[in-house]
Amino acid sequence: xxxxxSLWSWLWLLIGTLYFFLPLLATFLxxxxxxxxxxxxxxxxxxxxxxxFYRAFLFSLEIGVLTIVFxxxxxxxxxxxxxxxxxxxxxxxxxxxxxxxxxPPVVLTFGLIRLYSRPxxxxxxxxxxxxxxxxxxxxxxxxxxxxxxxxxxxQAIDVRGLTEAAQSLGAGWGTILFRVIFPNLRVALLSGxxxxxxxxxxxxxxxxxxxGLNAFGPYMWLVGRNKTYESAALSIISFAxxxxxxxxxxxxxxxxxxxxxxxxx
Amino acid sequence: MAAIRSEQRKLxxxxxxxxxxxxxxxxxxxxxxxxxxVFFFMxxxxxxxxxxxxxxxxxxxTLKNYMDLLEPSILEAYxxxxxxxxxxxxGGGILGFLLAYAITVGGLPSGIRSALLTFSxxxxxxxxxxxxxxxxxxxxxxxxxxxxxxxxxxxxxGAGFNLYSFWGLTLTYIxxxxxxxVLVITPALDGLRREWxxxxxxxxxxxxxxxxxxxxxxxxxxxxGAMVLLFGNAFGAYxxxxxxxxxxINLVTIVIGAQISGDxxxxxxxxxxxxxxxxxxxxxxxxxYRFLRQQGERWLQ
Amino acid sequence: MGFLExxxxxxxxxxxxxxxxxxxxxxxxxxxxxxxxxxxxxTTTLRMIAGFERPTAGRILLDGEDITALPPNRRHIGMxxxxxxxxxxxxxxxxxxxxxxxxxxxxxxxxERVRQMLALVHLEDLKDRYPHQLSxxxxxxxxxxxxxxxxxxxLLLDEPLSALDAKIRMELRIEIRRVQRQLGxxxxxxxxxxxxxxxxxxxxxxxxxxxxxxxxxxxxxYNSPQTPFVASFVGHLNLLPVDRLDMETGIAWxxxxxxxxxxxxxxxxxxxHLAIRPEELQLGAIEGYNCLRGRVSHVLFLGSVxxxxxxxxxxxxxxxxxxxxxxxxxxxxxxIAVSFAPHAAWLL
Numbered sequence: 001x002x003x004x005x006s007l008w009s010w011l012w013l014l015i016g017t018l019y020f021f022l023p024l025l026a027t028f029l030x031x032x033x034x035x036x037x038x039x040x041x042x043x044x045x046x047x048x049x050x051x052x053f054y055r056a057f058l059f060s061l062e063i064g065v066l067t068i069v070f071x072x073x074x075x076x077x078x079x080x081x082x083x084x085x086x087x088x089x090x091x092x093x094x095x096x097x098x099x100x101x102x103x104p105p106v107v108l109t110f111g112l113i114r115l116y117s118r119p120x121x122x123x124x125x126x127x128x129x130x131x132x133x134x135x136x137x138x139x140x141x142x143x144x145x146x147x148x149x150x151x152x153x154x155q156a157i158d159v160r161g162l163t164e165a166a167q168s169l170g171a172g173w174g175t176i177l178f179r180v181i182f183p184n185l186r187v188a189l190l191s192g193x194x195x196x197x198x199x200x201x202x203x204x205x206x207x208x209x210x211x212g213l214n215a216f217g218p219y220m221w222l223v224g225r226n227k228t229y230e231s232a233a234l235s236i237i238s239f240a241x242x243x244x245x246x247x248x249x250x251x252x253x254x255x256x257x258x259x260x261x262x263x264x265x
Numbered sequence: 266m267a268a269i270r271s272e273q274r275k276l277x278x279x280x281x282x283x284x285x286x287x288x289x290x291x292x293x294x295x296x297x298x299x300x301x302x303v304f305f306f307m308x309x310x311x312x313x314x315x316x317x318x319x320x321x322x323x324x325x326x327t328l329k330n331y332m333d334l335l336e337p338s339i340l341e342a343y344x345x346x347x348x349x350x351x352x353x354x355x356g357g358g359i360l361g362f363l364l365a366y367a368i369t370v371g372g373l374p375s376g377i378r379s380a381l382l383t384f385s386x387x388x389x390x391x392x393x394x395x396x397x398x399x400x401x402x403x404x405x406x407x408x409x410x411x412x413x414x415x416x417x418x419x420x421x422x423g424a425g426f427n428l429y430s431f432w433g434l435t436l437t438y439i440x441x442x443x444x445x446x447v448l449v450i451t452p453a454l455d456g457l458r459r460e461w462x463x464x465x466x467x468x469x470x471x472x473x474x475x476x477x478x479x480x481x482x483x484x485x486x487x488x489x490g491a492m493v494l495l496f497g498n499a500f501g502a503y504x505x506x507x508x509x510x511x512x513x514i515n516l517v518t519i520v521i522g523a524q525i526s527g528d529x530x531x532x533x534x535x536x537x538x539x540x541x542x543x544x545x546x547x548x549x550x551x552x553x554y555r556f557l558r559q560q561g562e563r564w565l566q
Numbered sequence: 567m568g569f570l571e572x573x574x575x576x577x578x579x580x581x582x583x584x585x586x587x588x589x590x591x592x593x594x595x596x597x598x599x600x601x602x603x604x605x606x607x608x609t610t611t612l613r614m615i616a617g618f619e620r621p622t623a624g625r626i627l628l629d630g631e632d633i634t635a636l637p638p639n640r641r642h643i644g645m646x647x648x649x650x651x652x653x654x655x656x657x658x659x660x661x662x663x664x665x666x667x668x669x670x671x672x673x674x675x676x677x678e679r680v681r682q683m684l685a686l687v688h689l690e691d692l693k694d695r696y697p698h699q700l701s702x703x704x705x706x707x708x709x710x711x712x713x714x715x716x717x718x719x720x721l722l723l724d725e726p727l728s729a730l731d732a733k734i735r736m737e738l739r740i741e742i743r744r745v746q747r748q749l750g751x752x753x754x755x756x757x758x759x760x761x762x763x764x765x766x767x768x769x770x771x772x773x774x775x776x777x778x779x780x781x782x783x784x785x786x787x788y789n790s791p792q793t794p795f796v797a798s799f800v801g802h803l804n805l806l807p808v809d810r811l812d813m814e815t816g817i818a819w820x821x822x823x824x825x826x827x828x829x830x831x832x833x834x835x836x837x838x839h840l841a842i843r844p845e846e847l848q849l850g851a852i853e854g855y856n857c858l859r860g861r862v863s864h865v866l867f868l869g870s871v872x873x874x875x876x877x878x879x880x881x882x883x884x885x886x887x888x889x890x891x892x893x894x895x896x897x898x899x900x901x902i903a904v905s906f907a908p909h910a911a912w913l914l
Contacts, residue, residue, distance in 0.1 A: 009371030016364040016381070016443070020388060023440065026403035026410055078299040086296070096303045102547045103311060104501030106518045107540045110525050111310025114317070114533075136306045204393045204504035209525050220394045221508055228407075231398040238395040239387070246386045460651035463618055466638040467645040468665030468716060478664070482655050563698060564654035 024239065031232035043233035047223070056219035060207075063131070063215070064200035067138040068193045071146045074139065076189070079150045080181055083159045097144045105141060105205040112137055113209060124210075134210045138203070142196040149195070153188025154181075191249045198245040202238060311544070318537035330538035338515075339535075343542065346500055346517045349431065353438035354495035360439070361446025362488060368447075369454035370480075382451065385444035392441040393504030400437045400509065404428045429510050437509055438502065442495045449494060453487035456565030483564050490557030497550040501543070517543055569594035569752050570615070570720055575624035577610050584610045586776040588624070595750045597743065599763035602773035603799070608756045611773075612722050615754060617641050628719060639668075644713030644751075646723040650705040652697040658708050659684070659693040665716040683711040686745060703734040710742065714749065721746065721753045727762065739766050760800050764788060772796050794914050797841055805839040805914065806881050818913065821879020825856045828908040839914045844873065844886035846910035849896075855905040858883065862896045876902055 034042035047053055082090050100108070112133055116123040123129035159181070166176045182189075204217035213219055220238065224231035321327045333339070368378040391399075403410050404421070405428055411421050427433055457480060465475045503518040512519050517539060524536035568591035577585040585607040592598050600608035613619040615626060617638030625634045633641055652661050662683050666676040684690045687707040697705055706726055713721060723742070727735040743766040746753050757763050763770050764784040772779040772787060772795075780787060780796045791797035798805070810819040818825045820840050851857045860878035872895065874885045885904055887893070896902050 005367070005372035005374075009367035009373050012363040012367040012371070013373060013377065013381075016360065016367075019360070019440075019443070020384065022410065023399045023403040026408065027399040030402035030409055074299055074302055077295060081295040089296070093299070096300075096307070098551060099303075099307050101497065102551050103307070103544055104503070104518065104547065106501070106503045106521050106525075107314070107543055108307075108310060110521055110536070110540055111314045112306070113525060115310050115313040136302075139302070140306055198390055202390070202393055202395070204508070205522075209522075217394055217504070220398075224394065224398050224401075224508060228401070232402045235395040235398040235402070239391055239399075242391050243387045246390060247383060250383050250386060458649070458651065460647045460649055461653060463616070463638070464645065464647060464651040464653075464712075465664070466618075467616060467641075467643055468712070469639050469642075469668035470664075471639060474668060479653055479655075483653075 024236075027232045027235050031229060031236055034229040034233075043229040044237075046227075047230050047233050047237070052213075052219060056214065056216045059211075059214050060201050060203075060216035063135060063138065064197045066135045067142060067200055068196050070135060071139050071142055071196060072189060072193070075143070075146045075150050075192075076182065076185065077177060079147060079154055080159065080177065083154055084163050093147075097147045100140050100144055105137075105203075108137060108140065109206045109209050130210045134206060134215075137206045137210070138196070138200050141203070141206075142192075142199050145195050145199075146192040149188045149192035150185060153185045157184045187252050191252045194245045194249045194252075198242055201241060201245075314537045314540045314544075317534055318541045321534055322532060330534045333535050334538055334542055339520075339539070342515045342517045342520050342539075345431070345515060349435055349438065349516065350496045350499035352432075352435045353442045353499045354492045356435065357439040357442025358446050358488070358492040358495055361443045361491075362450055364443070365447045365450045365454055369451060370457060381447065385447040387444075389441050389444040389448060392502070394508045396437060396440060397505050397508035400428060400433075400440070404433070404436075429513060431514065434506060434509060434514060437505060438499050441505075442499060445498060446491055446495060449491040450487060453484060453491075453561060453565050457483065484561075486557045487561030487565065490554050490561055493550050493554040493557060497547055497554070500550070501547060568592050569596075569629055570754075571625075571627040572611070572615070573625045573627065575611065575614060575626065576622050577607075577614060577619060578622045583776050585614070585621075588773075588778055590771060590778070590781065592752060592754070594752055597746055597753045597755065597766065597768045599755045599757060599767040599770045600773055601757060601760055601763040601770050601800075602779075603758060605775075606773040607776040608758075608771075608773050609724055612724055612754060612756050615720070616643055616645050616722050642716070642719050644716060644718030644721045646706070646709045646713050646721070646726045648725045648728060650697070650702075650709045650729075652705055652708055652712070654697050657694050657696055658689065658700070661697070661708055662712045662715050665712065669716065679715055683715045686714070686748075687711045687741070702730045703738055706730065706738060707741070710745065714745070714751070719752065721751050723753065723755045725756055725758070728757070728759070735762070742766070764800070772799065774799070797914060802844050802884060802886070804842050804844060804883050806842075806878065806883065808838040808840055808913070811838060811913075820858065821860075821881065823858055823879075825858070825911065826908045827911060827913065840911055841914045842906055842911040844884040847883070847885040847904045847906050849885075849887065849902070849904060851903045852905040855907055856911070857903055857905050859901065859903050862898050862900050862902050864898060865895055874902070876904065 029039075031043045032039040032041065034040060034046070078093065082093055103111075113124060115121075116129075116133055117125070123133050162180050162184070163176055166180050171180070201216055203215070204221060207215035208218040208221070211218075213222055220231070220234050223234055318330050319326055319328070321329060334343075364381070367373050368381055400408075402408055404426075405411065406422060408428070414421055428437075461479055461483075462475055465479050470478065501518065503516075503522060506512075506514060506516050506519055507522065512523070521536060521539055521543070524533065524539070570590075570592040572588055572590040575585060575588040576583070588607070588611055590598070600611060602608050610619060614621050617633070617636060621634060625632055627633070628641070628643075653664065656664070659680050662680045663676050666679055671679070680693070681690075684693055687710055689704065689707055689711070692700065692704065692708075697708070700708065709726070726742070727738055730738065739762055742755075755763070755767065764787070767784060769781060770784055770787045771781045774795050780792045782790070787796065787800055791800060797803050806820045808818045808820055809822070812818075816827050818827055818838075818840055825840060848855075858878050860876040860883065862874060863877045863882065864873075864875040866873040866875070867889070870889055872887050872889050872893075874887065874896070876883045876885060883904070
């Protein structure tokens with residue numbers, strides 16, 4: 001029955017493809033029109049020669065890496081611990097990973113700023129403080145995906161068995177985590193990391209309120225306010241970046257689903 | 266020989282006792298960082314907003330903020346948010362379903378299927394600022410498609426279309442709603458067993474009867490659940506709207522955003538109540554989604 | 567002309583021939599099993615009868631009508647799937663009623679028919695349950711009732727019991743046969759379990775690699791296998807290599823020992839084997855019977871049967887004996903003599 005694709009299937013595919021590619025194509029063509037009357041890469045040149053581009057890009061990249069590191073440090077031991085010694089807390093932890101969906105990024109930002117702009121923890125008064133807050137916020141945003149990736153990864157390996165084998169050979173918790181668990185989670189961690197990176201690089205909501213134009217998202221927005229051709233070029237660059245990250249994840253996961261990123265919307 | 270063996274036994278008993286006794290301590294230490302983080306960066310901000318919504322500017326307890334939510338301009342904001350979320354969820358949901366149908370039951374080649382799924386993964390994440398610019402470049406006043414259509418004689422903006430409006434924003438939202446639907450509903454469509462169709466055929470059902478009596482009813486919880494997910498997704502969206510309309514359309518998220526930047530039009534406590542209103546709606550959606558997904562998975566194991 | 571006729575039925579998938587030149591004539595009311603290992607083409611043949619696969623060549627006639635090109639929903643055939651394929655969103659009663667609703671019968675009649683079917687498979691109490699609330703055996707009975715409700719011309723079953731555990735399987739196959747007899751419905755049953763096929767069928771079709779090896783009653787298939795495949799697939803069979811064959815005296819030499827054969831000898835083939843069923847062998851040397859000597863290698867207690875494995879000149883011979891209380895069983899390593907009647911063995 002799954003034999004011959006009917007005409008309808010091709011029709012829906014056509015419509016879907018048109019809808020997807022038209023904006024991309026239009027944006028790309030638009031970005032080539034910076035020089036009057038001639039198709040050129042002028043817009044791209046201008047973007048890539050803008051020092052603010054690199055500053056914002058690197059800043060967001062650093063934040064992304066920090067987020068990934070903290071996220072992994074937080075999630076892996078917890079997910080491991082849940083599986084091995086506290087399975088009864090599993091539903092509680094899963095419930096906490098659902099919370100970022102229930103609290104939209106705008107609301108979260110609202111709460112974080114109001115809460116941490118006053119004593120005893122006036123984080124927003126210093127640059128380091130706000131950066132820390134931003135990383136924390138991003139860890140929250142990426143939590144569901146990182147946790148799910150790690151959980152699936154742990155499920156695929158016999159966590160209990162490996163732990164008990166390692167213990168019977170005399171390993172302590174640190175050794176078990178670093179030399180037994182982490183190496184087996186490489187794929188899961190990589191795919192969770194790339195998703196987190198994609199989240200952070202494109203994120204606008206939190207970044208705009210906390211660090212303003214230092215981050216890549218708000219930088220893109222500013223360019224859009226003033227320069228149409230450059231903003232189209234940035235759009236294409238951003239799309240290519242996202243494509244790169246997601247493709248890597250697909251390759252790593254070999255076809256398992258990829259979820260959507262919050263905060264970028 | 267026996268002496269060595271008894272020594273070994275003593276040692277292993279000792280180790281065992283240490284292992285067992287270290288367990289409760291380890292249990293708590295291991296959990297602390299995570300729950301600590303959750304507390305400080307999720308629960309506490311939420312509580313802060315909750316408590317703030319129940320207080321007035323002087324710190325006294327009151328329900329006035331929630332009463333103020335019924336103010337027409339605020340209800341309008343919620344109404345717009347709900348309507349945009351509904352429109353993009355239904356629009357993206359239906360189109361996404363049809364596309365997912367094409368690559369599963371519809372029998373398109375597996376190369377196309379994996380390409381579409383990858384692309385959906387990318388497109389569902391290509392949102393916010395760059396997406397808004399892409400649509401401006403496409404359907405804005407000087408957008409490529411607008412200009413193309415004008416040269417073909419069709420004046421979009423003259424006919425009343427405006428990208429920077431409700432429907433323009435909905436159209437833009439659908440760009441990431443559609444692929445999300447494809448990603449979420451494809452596993453459900455995969456779960457539609459071939460044998461059900463064959464059993465129905467052997468019992469005399471035509472293709473239409475099969476879809477009407479068997480396939481669609483079985484798929485309904487999953488499709489509804491996916492649309493609920495889409496609704497929640499659109500409801501919480503901020504960046505796309507702000508980039509496209511500059512805050513021109515009064516979505517709840519944009520109003521809240523204005524609160525953060527210190528908009529003095531409303532009072533802060535009202536802003537907290539607004540935020541809680543959003544959380545309440547999102548929680549409802551989440552519960553509904555989980556219920557529907559459970560139901561769907563039961564039939565589509 | 568049978569009720570169901572398969573004429574030169576062939577199915578190719580690309581380069582692979584799944585079914586090759588299958589010819590079968592089934593009488594009305596007959597219970598025929600298609601038996602064979604995985605991949606032998608039995609399921610593909612069944613699906614062609616049902617209409618889910620289009621034959622590459624050949625024809626299918628049902629009650630005189632050529633149904634080869636008819637779509638499955640117009641064939642009026644009942645099908646029971648290995649995975650039951652019950653509609654999960656419908657109750658037991660609704661599942662059974664479905665085919666009747668497709669035929670646009672009046673609702674009163676549908677209700678009555680559903681009631682009859684439920685009674686037939688003894689599931690009256692469960693009519694408002696959903697499939698996920700039923701056990702595997704119960705689900706399969708609902709599937710059976712659903713297929714039979716429309717009073718199909720032919721009932722097709724595709725390994726319906728392989729997902730169930732042994733005890734339920736035995737109960738259900740008797741159930742299926744009982745129902746089939748009661749309704750007198752022509753039935754084709756696909757299975758890889760030879761015990762199943764032999765115990766309930768009127769005739770068995772043994773298939774291998776897309777072709778029919780033999781068609782016959784269960785007794786014929788077991789006692790007179792016509793090809794080496796049938797002989798070794800159905801039941802347990804000993805095959806001892808023959809060193810030398812004397813056509814004049816009718817004596818074959820096995821492991822250096824003479825064996826007299828009674829079945830007519832065909833021409834010599836390159837590598838011949840002496841075939842004999844384990845249950846035909848007896849302990850000890852018996853007057854007038856063939857005797858083989860060897861050494862016991864294993865004694866396996868299989869419950870009601872004890873299987874001795876004996877090493878005869880390098881080949882293994884299995885002997886099945888009934889487990890009698892007073893019997894003294896030989897030990898591994900002991901020398902032993904086994905006897906069999908000349909007519910019990912044949913050459914393959």
